Amino acid sequence: MSKYHVNKKGYYGPFGGAYIPEMLYPNVEELQQKYMDIMQEESFLQEFQELLKDYVGRPSPLYLAKRLSARYGANIFLKREDLNHTGAHKINNTIGQILLAERLGKKRIIAETGAGQHGVATATVCALKGLECVVYMGEIDIQRQAPNVARMKMMGATVVAAQSGSKTLKDATNEALRDWINNPIDTHYIIGSVVGPHPYPDLVARFQSIISEETKKQLTEKTGNSSPDYVLACVGGGSNAAGMFYHFLEDEEVQLIAVEAAGHGVKSGESAATTALGKEGVLHGSRSILMQTEDGQVVEPYSISAGLDYPGIGPQHAWLYKSGRGKYVSITDDEAMQAGLLLTKLEGIIPAIESSHALAYLEKMTFHGNENVVICLSGRGDKDLDNYMKYFGF
């Protein structure tokens, strides 16, 4: 594996590892020891690929957005993860993890969710496999992502409100970890991003790497070249970006751009721009970069988009940032909302507000006319219609 992937000890440069309470050792160690063997089993690979094809609807299209391209003066391709079953990239990971959980003999699934997309994707695969499902979600996110809460409940999941802190994703993650400590034997925790103790960042990135695997083939068919000039993705914890970057990491000609949420502005005090504001530390079981006070308390993040409203990034992203392999930037609420509206008007595609952050960065780039740009359209905007309507006053 390359210098950008996890090493045998579970680290990306100085980041990663498994910083967990002793009571979680058995669960995490079991995963560490078994995940690679299980993921390489013939029967696992076959079922994973079949479900991605027939249930999720992969490969997701790589769409050349002509009107958007004309506006910015580059060939802009959208990797349409929004067209996946359940509406976002999250399902790639939950399909992989439910197959892993089955093979570990687990009967009960827990998950945390911010935008609700990961919660929906988890509830979906639990319905598919007939497993009990409990989803932790911040009270604030329950309010701003009501359609997704309804979906989870309809699929038989129990949705538990996290009432502490900012009542968003970080707090939901804390609750899920607490549950796992209390239920170590029969429960698998499906983490929804490339965060958490080793091996989660690696296994989630592997499940999401289908995004760049397909992109390379599709781009070759469309342009004769598998490498674009730029690849862009939004970053909450960083799973769609990790999947979108995965097969381009060694190809240093490809510029990787990760877009964080600046909320009301990086310096406004209401932001989730982790690399701009954060320092190295430990959050949710791994060493990474996170927003924290002088004495190490986690700073409450803010973004209009629930999926990016997280004070950290996964350890691989921390390493890509620190090593300079990736460029980490941020986009405000206002810039993202305008970009979402623009895509809707120019292409007839309503993006998730998370994905709108990646789209918004196009405004800040300068092109010379023929560059190929791939943007991960991580999800569809159905869940965000209320927010778009309120913001624009429709």
Ligand SMILES: Cc1ncc(COP(=O)(O)O)c(C=O)c1O
């Ligand atoms: C559509 C969409 N995009 C992006 C994200 C951010 O997550 P990640 O950074 O793990 O891709 C989310 C999270 O819920 C999401 O729903």
